[in-house]
Structure formats: structure tokens, C-alpha cells
Amino acid sequence: xxxxxxxxxxxxxxxxxxxxxxxxxxxxxxxxxxxxxxxxxxxxxxxxxxxxxxxxxxxxxxxxxxxxxxxxxxxxxxxxxxxxxxxxxxxxxxxxxxxxxxxxx
Amino acid sequence: xxxxxxxxxxxxxxxxxxxxxxxxxxxxxxxxxxxxxxxxxxxxxxxxxxxxxxxxxxxxxxxxxxxxxxxxxxxxxxxxxxxxxxxxxxxxxxxxxxxxxxxxxxxxxxxxxxxxxxxxxxxxxxxxxxxxxxxxxxxxxxxxxxxxxxxxxxxxxxxxxxxxxxxxxxxxxxxxxxxxxxxxxxxxxxxxxxxxxxxxxxxxxxxxxxxxxxxxxxxxxxxxxxxxxxxxxxxxxxxxxxxxxxxxxxxxxxxxxxxxxxxxxxxxxxxxxxxxxxxxxxxxxxxxxxxxxxxxxxxxxxxxxxxxxxxxxxxxxxxxxxxxxxxxxxxxxxxxxxxxxxxxxxxxxxxxxxxxxxxxxxxxxxxxxxxxxxxxxxxxxxxxxxxxxxxxxxxxxxxxxxxxxxxxxxxxxxxxxxxxxxxxxxxxxxxxxxxxxxxxxxxxxxxxxxxxxxxxxxxxxxxxxxxxxxxxxxxxxxxxxxxxxxxxxxxxxxxxxxxxxxxxxxxxxxxxxxxxxxxxxxxxxxxxxxxxxxxxxxxxxxxxxxxxxxxxxxxxxxxxxxxx
Numbered sequence: 322x323x324x325x326x327x328x329x330x331x332x333x334x335x336x337x338x339x340x341x342x343x344x345x346x347x348x349x350x351x352x353x354x355x356x357x358x359x360x361x362x363x364x365x366x367x368x369x370x371x372x373x374x375x376x377x378x379x380x381x382x383x384x385x386x387x388x389x390x391x392x393x394x395x396x397x398x399x400x401x402x403x404x405x406x407x408x409x410x411x412x413x414x415x416x417x418x419x420x421x422x423x424x425x426x
Numbered sequence: 427x428x429x430x431x432x433x434x435x436x437x438x439x440x441x442x443x444x445x446x447x448x449x450x451x452x453x454x455x456x457x458x459x460x461x462x463x464x465x466x467x468x469x470x471x472x473x474x475x476x477x478x479x480x481x482x483x484x485x486x487x488x489x490x491x492x493x494x495x496x497x498x499x500x501x502x503x504x505x506x507x508x509x510x511x512x513x514x515x516x517x518x519x520x521x522x523x524x525x526x527x528x529x530x531x532x533x534x535x536x537x538x539x540x541x542x543x544x545x546x547x548x549x550x551x552x553x554x555x556x557x558x559x560x561x562x563x564x565x566x567x568x569x570x571x572x573x574x575x576x577x578x579x580x581x582x583x584x585x586x587x588x589x590x591x592x593x594x595x596x597x598x599x600x601x602x603x604x605x606x607x608x609x610x611x612x613x614x615x616x617x618x619x620x621x622x623x624x625x626x627x628x629x630x631x632x633x634x635x636x637x638x639x640x641x642x643x644x645x646x647x648x649x650x651x652x653x654x655x656x657x658x659x660x661x662x663x664x665x666x667x668x669x670x671x672x673x674x675x676x677x678x679x680x681x682x683x684x685x686x687x688x689x690x691x692x693x694x695x696x697x698x699x700x701x702x703x704x705x706x707x708x709x710x711x712x713x714x715x716x717x718x719x720x721x722x723x724x725x726x727x728x729x730x731x732x733x734x735x736x737x738x739x740x741x742x743x744x745x746x747x748x749x750x751x752x753x754x755x756x757x758x759x760x761x762x763x764x765x766x767x768x769x770x771x772x773x774x775x776x777x778x779x780x781x782x783x784x785x786x787x788x789x790x791x792x793x794x795x796x797x798x799x800x801x802x803x804x805x806x807x808x809x810x811x812x813x814x815x816x817x818x819x820x821x822x823x824x825x826x827x828x829x830x831x832x833x834x835x836x837x838x839x840x841x842x843x844x845x846x847x848x849x850x851x852x853x854x855x856x857x858x859x860x861x862x863x864x865x866x867x868x869x870x871x872x873x874x875x876x877x878x879x880x881x882x883x884x885x886x887x888x889x890x891x892x893x894x895x896x897x898x899x900x901x902x903x904x905x906x907x908x909x910x911x912x913x914x915x916x917x918x919x920x921x922x923x924x925x926x927x928x929x930x931x932x933x934x935x936x937x938x939x940x941x942x943x944x945x946x947x948x949x950x951x952x953x954x955x956x957x958x959x960x961x962x963x964x965x966x967x968x969x970x971x972x973x974x975x976x977x978x979x980x981x982x983x984x985x986x987x988x989x990x
Contacts, residue, residue, distance in 0.1 A: 338756075340756070340825075341754070341828065353891075356887060357887055357888065357891060360880060360883045360887055361884060363880045363883075364880055364881075364884070366876075367876030367877050367880050369881070372793050373793075373801065373802075375802075380884065381881075382805075382880075382881040382882075382884035382888075383884040383885070383888040384888070385805065385809070385885065386806075386809035386884060386885035386886065386887075386888040386889045386892070387809075387888040387889065387891060387892045388892075389805075389806035389809045389810065390809050390810060390812075390813045390888075390889045390892035390893065390896070391892050391895070391896060393677075393681065393684065393806075393810050393813065394813070394892070394896045394899055394900060395896075395899070396681060397680075397681045397684035397685050398899050400681060400685065401685050401905075401907065404685070404907045404908040405685065405903065405905040405906070405907055405908075406905060406906055406907075406908060407904065407905060408687065408688075408748075408905055408906050410906055411906070411916070412919075413566055413569045
């Protein structure tokens with residue numbers, strides 16, 4: 322992409338921050354995957370001493386953390402169907418500033 | 427024994443007063459000096475009962491010091507300093523003054539040696555925290571402040587009834603562990619739990635705190651719930667019911683924070699979550715768990731204030747408070763982002779942060795007692811904390827999509843306060859001995875063992891993986907989530923409105939039924955009572971005597987029948 326763009330409207334005023342570029346994001350995912358693998362592999366190196374039976378399973382904390390969070394997100398999602406209301410539901414709550422679009426992001 | 431002439435809280439009260447009346451030029455000096463002097467006074471106190479006096483015929487102990495009291499008072503004073511620094515040049519003076527009086531109440535509760543002193547400072551906090559909410563300055567803040575005040579007045583009345591019951595039935599107003607075998611003790615427990623934002627009234631916290639100003643919510647995050655935790659430690663250590671109340675608060679906080687869109691309300695729900703860990707620790711009641719609850723309160727005040735500061739900095743610089751309106755701020759607010767992330771890591775109990783060395787004491791306490799279910803739930807909840815506060819808050823505020831906003835970092839004093847507390851989170855995490863040395867019981871626990879670090883990293887990083895995998899299910903919506911406060915915010919007004927309308931209809935119907943002359947009920951009543959109306963006329967003395975006689979006879983007859 323040329324740095325001298327004749328039409329400033331055609332793209333954002335500033336180029337994307339390095340952290341927002343797609344190749345950076347891809348690289349971060351790779352790093353994250355490696356870190357995850359290392360934390361699981363590290364279990365083989367340190368001598369774990371579980372106090373409860375299930376805690377002693379290999380990579381218990383990894384699986385438990387993941388599944389617990391998925392469960393909580395799904396539970397929250399389900400509860401949201403019942404309990405969510407528009408954010409000006411209560412009387413006296415300020416309406417969003419004028420000109421701002423409403424709805425999901 | 428040193429004869430003390432005043433409680434340390436008096437310094438902060440004096441500071442609050444001077445901030446209000448002093449010339450603007452010297453106000454910043456008072457703001458920064460008062461908490462430091464308070465801290466000095468706190469650390470001068472030897473252990474034991476140090477200041478007694480008489481109140482309503484009861485000997486009251488205005489100051490009773492011990493390791494636990496000193497720990498809480500210390501972090502309250504540090505918190506006042508950082509809160510004052512954060513709002514030094516931007517908060518209104520009334521707000522800083524009220525905030526310092528509020529902090530003084532918390533220090534006063536910490537050192538209270540009896541229930542009367544505790545109650546007086548308790549109410550002092552309720553009054554000035556309400557003022558802090560009102561300093562939010564909006565109509566929503568005014569309404570939320572009224573609801574907040576009502577909740578705390580009710581809580582105060584409940585607490586006072588319980589305290590009076592204990593005074594009458596035991597003759598003692600000492601603060602000591604109470605057995606839950608009397609109604610009085612239960613009433614005191616309910617009064618304290620209202621301030622801890624326990625179910626079913628947890629909603630007061632997320633209702634009021636996010637409506638305060640960016641500076642007020644930093645003060646609010648620290649004192650009320652943590653003094654309640656201290657009161658629970660002193661009055662109800664080992665009360666089994668607290669384990670389950672605490673666990674409920676923990677998961678309530680996570681689920682509601684996951685549904686929330688307002689960044690400060692996410693943090694408010696997460697206060698309930700964190701206080702849940704402490705309440706659970708008090709319920710477990712062993713030395714390890716009580717140490718954990720106290721240490722977690724200390725660490726929590728610092729990282730939660732830090733999180734509220736970073737949210738406050740964003741609000742101050744952008745005027746926006748909802749995740750749907752924010753995002754991408756890391757590009758122009760690097761210091762705020764970094765400090766927010768440190769706070770988020772600390773609340774998630776990442777190794778090398780303060781949360782790691784404090785929360786693990788509570789889990790360890792549960793494990794040592796063989797509370798298997800509690801331990802598994804606490805472990806799941808630790809993953810959930812990373813989910814709702816550790817990633818969700820920084821992700822949606824500072825990263826996520828680009829909102830197009832490019833605000834700068836906030837002014838120097840706000841940055842300094844954030845950096846101070848971020849440093850504190852890391853220092854306490856790297857040198858746990860600093861915190862462990864302050865705890866009420868000797869600590870025989872090493873947080874940094876290979877298995878503990880590895881299992882915690884697994885737990886948290888895979889919780890992080892779950893966050894990004896589930897991200898589509900967590901799209902922010904412009905919604906609020908109903909809570910039990912719906913009962914008094916919607917249902918009661920609706921019923922009252924219905925009753926009022928029915929009353930008016932009834933009046934109209936009666937008026938129509940009687941209304942040969944077309945007069946309404948009100949006009950008819952006016953007709954009876956107006957000057958020279960039937961009920962306003964002078965009646966003959968004879969008829970009055972007659973009626974008095976009739977009433978007297980009735981009374982005598984009833985008294986006869988009533989007597990055995």
C-alpha cells in the first residue's frame with residue numbers, strides 16, 4: 322500500500338497500530354498456543370501433589386479452567402435471555418447521547 | 427500501657443474538615459498529609475485496649491488495637507492517600523472531604539473495641555459514602571444515592587436492633603465471636619452482611635458505585651464491604667453458613683459481570699465476587715482461612731482501587747462508560763492500559779501479583795479442612811475471575827475493536843496514583859512476606875511452589891483460551907440485567923401507583939354514587955368539616971356526657987370480660 326494516498330477519506334487517518342495488524346494477531350495466537358502447551362508440559366517436570374483424587378488427573382487444571390469458564394459463559398448467556406433489558410429500562414437512567422446508534426456492536 | 431488521647435480516625439476527620447474550609451492553595455497539602463499522619467498514628471498504637479470512655483452508662487472502648495485491626499486500618503489509610511492523590515486536582519473538594527470522612531469511618535470501625543463504637547463509625551461511613559455517591563452530580567447519581575442511603579439506613583437499623591438485643595441479653599457490648607444460637611446474633615449477622623453486599627441485597631453495590639464520579643467510585647470500592655469483612659472476622663469466625671453465602675456471592679459476581687456492559691459496573695460486580703472469597707474464608711474459619719480473608723481484603727483494596735482508577739481515567743478522558751462505546755484505547759493511553767492490566771492480573775491471582783499470594787491462602791484453608799466441594803468451586807471461581815474481570819475488563823475497554831477514540835493518558839496525579847498501586851500489586855506479589863508479616867496469625871505457607879505456579883497458570887491461561895473461544899457468545903449489548911433491586915425499583919412503585927389509581931377511581935365511583943348534587947367525596951368531606959358544617963358545630967354538653975358514659979360502660983364491660 323502506498324504511503325501517499327491521494328484521498329484521505331479512503332482509509333483511516335492513521336495506519337493500523339502494529340498490535341491490531343492481522344499478522345501480529347496471528348503471531349500472538351501462535352505464541353499463546355505455545356505458552357498453553359508449555360504450561361501443560363510443565364506438569365510432567367514438577368512433582369504435583371494433589372490433595373483430591375480428580376485433581377491428580379493429568380492437566381486437570383487446564384481442562385477444569387477451560388470447561389468451568391465455558392460453562393459459566395453459557396449459563397450467563399442463558400440467564401441473559403431471561404433478565405436482560407434495554408439499558409434505559411429503569412426510570413431516570415440517562416438515555417444514550419444523541420446521534421449514537423443503538424443495538425448490538 | 428500508653429494513654430492515648432485520640433483515635434487515629436480523628437486525624438482523617440480533621441483532615442476532611444480542613445479540606446472543606448481551608449484556602450484552595452493549601453488543600454492539596456492537607457489531602458496528602460492527613461492519610462500519612464493517620465498511618466503514623468496507626469503504627470504507633472501498641473496492642474490492647476487503649477482508649478475508654480463512658481457513653482449512655484456503658485463503658486466503651488474507642489480504640490482497641492491488634493494485628494488484625496492494624497492490618498485493615500493500614501490499608502484504609504493507604505487507600506485514602508491514593509484516592510486523594512488520584513483526585514487531587516480534578517475531584518471536587520466536597521467530594522474529597524466526604525471521601526476522607528468516609529475513610530475515617532472505616533479506620534474508626536477497624537479500631538472499635540465494642541459494638542457501640544463500631545456502630546457509630548459504621549453509620550458515619552453510611553452518611554459520607556452517600557455524599558460521595560451524590561457527588562456524581564447527575565440525576566442518576568442522585569436517585570442511586572437515595573436508594574443507597576435507604577439500604578444502609580435499613581442495614582444500620584437492623585444492626586442496631588441486634589446490638590441492643592445483645593446488650594440487654596448478655597450485658598456485654600464487647601466485640602467477640604458470637605455463637606449463632608440467639609436471635610440477636612443472627613440480626614447482627616444480617617446487619618453486617620447487608621454492608622458486605624451479600625444476597626439477597628447484593629444489587630445495592632452495582633447500583634450505586636458506578637454512578638459516582640470517576641474519583642468517588644475509587645473511594646467507594648474500598649471501605650464499606652471490607653469493614654463488613656473485618657466485622658465478620660471479629661464476630662462470626664467459622665460460621666459455616668458464611669461459606670455458602672460467600673460461594674453464592676462469588677458466582678453471582680461472575681455471572682452478572684459477564685452480562686454487564688458498563689465498565690465500572692463490571693468492576694462493581696467483581697467487588698461482590700471478591701468479597702465472596704473473603705466471606706467464604708471467614709466461614710471456613712481456620713487460622714489459614716482467616717489469614718486468607720484478611721490478606722485478600724488488603725490485596726483486594728489495592729488492586730480493585732487500581733482497576734477503578736483505570737476505569738475512572740478512561741471515563742474522565744472520554745466521558746464514556748460503556749464497553750460498546752469503548753475499545754482500542756491502548757494506542758493512546760499506554761500508562762492507563764498497563765496499570766489496568768496489572769490490576770486485572772492481580773485480581774486474577776496471576777503469579778507475581780498480590781492476588782496470587784492472598785487468594786491461595788483461602789483455597790489452601792478449604793483444602794486443609796477437607797472441604798472438597800468448596801475447594802473445587804473456589805478453583806472454578808478463580809478461573810471465572812480471570813474471565814469476567816481479568817480479561818473482559820481490559821479487553822473490551824482497551825483492545826477489542828477500534829472505537830476511533832484517541833484520548834491521552836490522564837493528568838500526572840492520576841497517573842501517579844495508578845502507578846503507585848500498580849507497583850504495590852507487584853511488590854506484594856513478589857515479596858509475600860511483607861503481607862504475611864501483617865496477618866493476625868503466623869503464616870506457615872509458601873505460595874511459590876512448582877505445582878502451585880504450574881496449576882494456577884494452567885487454570886488461568888486456559889480460562890483465557892475459553893474467553894477467546896467464547897467471544898462470539900459474549901458480544902456486548904446495550905442492556906442492563908435485572909436483579910432483585912427490581913422489586914423496589916419497579917415492582918413497589920408499580921404497586922403503589924396501582925393502589926393510588928385505584929383509590930382515585932374509588933373516590934370517583936363513590937362520588938358518582940352519592941353524587942345527586944354532583945359533589946365528589948372530597949367536596950362532601952369538606953362540607954362536613956367546614957366551619958359551621960355538621961362536624962364543626964358546638965354540641966350540647968349533655969350529649970357529650972352521654973357518649974362519655976357509653977364509652978366508659980363499654981370499657982368496664984370489656985375489662986371485666988378480659989380479666990381472668
